[in-house]
Amino acid sequence: MKKVVFITGASQGLGKHCAIEFANRGYDLFLTARNYDALKQVETEIKNKYKVDCEIFLLDVTSLENWRHANDAFFHRYSNLDILLLNAGISNPVWFENFDLNNFRDTYETNIFGILNGIDTFLSHFLQKQSGTIAVVSSLADSRGFVGSSSYCSSKIALSYIAESAAIELADKNIKFINIRPGFVRTNMTAKNQYKMPFLMSPARASKIMVDGIEKGKDIISFPIITNILTKIIKHTPRFIYQKMITRWKDNQQNSANGNGR
Ligand SMILES: NC(=O)c1ccc[n+]([C@@H]2O[C@H](COP(=O)([O-])OP(=O)(O)OC[C@H]3O[C@@H](n4cnc5c(N)ncnc54)[C@H](OP(=O)(O)O)[C@@H]3O)[C@@H](O)[C@H]2O)c1
Numbered sequence: 001m002k003k004v005v006f007i008t009g010a011s012q013g014l015g016k017h018c019a020i021e022f023a024n025r026g027y028d029l030f031l032t033a034r035n036y037d038a039l040k041q042v043e044t045e046i047k048n049k050y051k052v053d054c055e056i057f058l059l060d061v062t063s064l065e066n067w068r069h070a071n072d073a074f075f076h077r078y079s080n081l082d083i084l085l086l087n088a089g090i091s092n093p094v095w096f097e098n099f100d101l102n103n104f105r106d107t108y109e110t111n112i113f114g115i116l117n118g119i120d121t122f123l124s125h126f127l128q129k130q131s132g133t134i135a136v137v138s139s140l141a142d143s144r145g146f147v148g149s150s151s152y153c154s155s156k157i158a159l160s161y162i163a164e165s166a167a168i169e170l171a172d173k174n175i176k177f178i179n180i181r182p183g184f185v186r187t188n189m190t191a192k193n194q195y196k197m198p199f200l201m202s203p204a205r206a207s208k209i210m211v212d213g214i215e216k217g218k219d220i221i222s223f224p225i226i227t228n229i230l231t232k233i234i235k236h237t238p239r240f241i242y243q244k245m246i247t248r249w250k251d252n253q254q255n256s257a258n259g260n261g262r
Contacts, residue, residue: 002052004078006030008061008118009088011038013187014137017207018085023050025211030074032059033088053077061088061114067121080129083214084122086115087137089155091189093148104151111155115162126175134170135178135214136163140222142181143231144242147250167219179220180210183227195253199227 005022009015011033019031023046031054033039039056046054055077059070089111094103115136126132141149142156163179170177184190184197185206201224213221222228
């Protein structure tokens with residue numbers, strides 16, 4: 001029997017490319033997001049190219065009620081879930097001088113509670129059958145508090161810690177809990193970044209690494225290797241050095257934003 005994967009945020013970017021990669025490997029799909037037209041396009045693209053079952057469903061991950069409906073729709077179509085890929089996420093860079101409480105609320109609602117809602121919905125299924133994989137998409141940005149991204153970085157470190165605890169606690173139930181930590185990937189999320197993103201990779205390449213790692217049952221999928229090493233170094237850099245480095249970077253950013261770039 002074909003394996004089935006449920007993906008959030010499948011209308012574009014990493015979620016869409018993971019859907020295509022899973023379809024290429026013969027998985028049946030249950031794809032979710034809020035944008036119906038974009039989801040429909042992904043479904044058409046997949047059905048035209050691959051002989052797999054593909055269902056789409058409108059789901060706002062922040063709504064537990066939406067998740068309950070998604071659960072019903074999923075089990076109406078399939079009897080078993082093999083992989084739950086909790087990928088949907090947002091990033092809205094805001095500097096502290098423009099502090100916006102709602103930015104923090106929205107980011108945490110999507111990047112943390114959006115994931116927890118999914119776990120709340122499907123964990124009992126995995127526990128009951130004592131098998132399956134839950135994969136969450138965190139980020140290498142969980143390494144340190146980067147400037148302009150405090151809401152995003154803090155949401156991702158929370159998610160990475162949740163994943164670390166869950167992986168240990170669920171291991172003896174034969175449930176794999178995978179933390180995926182990408183570096184910069186070319187998607188609509190990063191398109192708004194004004195700065196040069198080191199080792200930016202294509203979403204097709206990134207999703208291949210993600211799906212490879214999920215199939216191998218890795219605990220953590222951090223990539224690309226070079227950014228992973230750099231962020232590890234940054235993580236362990238003494239605070240006063242880190243502060244100097246990042247302050248210089250921040251000043252350069254603000255100068256170029258004000259048109260004073262050298
Ligand atoms: N791109 C990178 O460099 C990078 C690096 C590290 C980690 N990541 C992480 O990778 C994941 C995917 O990012 P991406 O780069 O592919 O971003 P993206 O192109 O902006 O796609 C984000 C996806 O999330 C969905 N989404 C957002 N809010 C949602 C909500 N409330 N309910 C349901 N779906 C929602 C969007 O779909 P709808 O708008 O249709 O709902 C969209 O499909 C995120 O968790 C992100 O933090 C990305």
